[in-house]
Amino acid sequence: MSFQERRSIVDLVSSILITAFYSAYMVQRFPAGDPYSPDVFHFWGAFFLILIPVAIVAKIVIYIIFYLLNTVATREEESSITDERDKLIEQKAQMNSMYVFVIGVLVGMVSLVLNMPPSVMFIIFLCAGLVSEMVSNISKFYFYRRGF
Amino acid sequence: MSKPLVIRNNIRKLRFNHDEMTQQALADQVGVTRQTIIAIENAKYSPSLELAFRIAFTFDMPLAEVFFVEDGSVGRNS
Structure with missing residues (x-):
C-alpha cells in the first residue's frame, strides 16, 4: 500500500472520529425548549465555527503522528513532491466530494420546505460535510489503488 | 464519440537498457513520484x-520510441 493510500485511510478515519467526538461533546450543550428560538441558531452557528479550528488542529496532530509512525514503520521518508497525477486525483476527488455536498445542501432545503425544525437542516449540513469528506478520501484511495 | 486510445510505453525496457x-x-x-512512474509503466x-x-x-x-498506441486501438471510432 502506497503512502498516499495510507494517508487517505488516515484522513477518512480522522474525519469520522473528529466529527463524532466533537458532536458528542457539543450535543450536551444543545439548548432545550423551543426548536425555533434564537438560541438554537446561536448554538448551530457556534457549532460550525468552533468545529473548523478544532478539526484543523486535530488533523495537524494526527498528521504529525501518522508521518512519524509511517517513517518508523517503513524506514523511508516520503517524497514531498506533488506531481501532475496527484493534482488530477485531488481534483477528481474534490469534484466527487462537491457533488455529494451540493446534494446535502439541497436535502437541507427540502427539510425547510417540509416545515421541519431548523436543527434538522443543520444536522443534514453536518452529515453532508462529513459524507462529502468521506467520499473525497474514498475517491483518493480508489484512484491511487487503481493507478489513476 | 471516439474510443480512447490505448497508450503503451517502453519505459521498463528503456530503464533496463540504461544500466537498470x-x-x-x-x-x-x-x-x-515513484508511484506515478509505476502507474505510467x-x-x-x-502522462501529460x-x-x-x-x-x-x-x-x-x-x-x-517511448510511447506508442496499442495496435488496433487507432481508427476504431464509433
Missing part, C-alpha cells in the same frame, strides 16, 4: 505531454 535505472531514479529526474496513467517529453529526454529518445 530504478523507478525512483527516473522519478527524481523527471520530477514526479503499467499503462494505468497517461510535458512529462512524456521529459521521460523521452531522460532516455535521449524520440517521444514515439
Whole structure:
C-alpha cells in the first residue's frame, strides 16, 4: 500500500472520529425548549465555527503522528513532491466530494420546505460535510489503488 | 464519440537498457513520484505531454520510441 493510500485511510478515519467526538461533546450543550428560538441558531452557528479550528488542529496532530509512525514503520521518508497525477486525483476527488455536498445542501432545503425544525437542516449540513469528506478520501484511495 | 486510445510505453525496457535505472531514479529526474512512474509503466496513467517529453529526454529518445498506441486501438471510432 502506497503512502498516499495510507494517508487517505488516515484522513477518512480522522474525519469520522473528529466529527463524532466533537458532536458528542457539543450535543450536551444543545439548548432545550423551543426548536425555533434564537438560541438554537446561536448554538448551530457556534457549532460550525468552533468545529473548523478544532478539526484543523486535530488533523495537524494526527498528521504529525501518522508521518512519524509511517517513517518508523517503513524506514523511508516520503517524497514531498506533488506531481501532475496527484493534482488530477485531488481534483477528481474534490469534484466527487462537491457533488455529494451540493446534494446535502439541497436535502437541507427540502427539510425547510417540509416545515421541519431548523436543527434538522443543520444536522443534514453536518452529515453532508462529513459524507462529502468521506467520499473525497474514498475517491483518493480508489484512484491511487487503481493507478489513476 | 471516439474510443480512447490505448497508450503503451517502453519505459521498463528503456530503464533496463540504461544500466537498470530504478523507478525512483527516473522519478527524481523527471520530477514526479515513484508511484506515478509505476502507474505510467503499467499503462494505468497517461502522462501529460510535458512529462512524456521529459521521460523521452531522460532516455535521449524520440517521444514515439517511448510511447506508442496499442495496435488496433487507432481508427476504431464509433
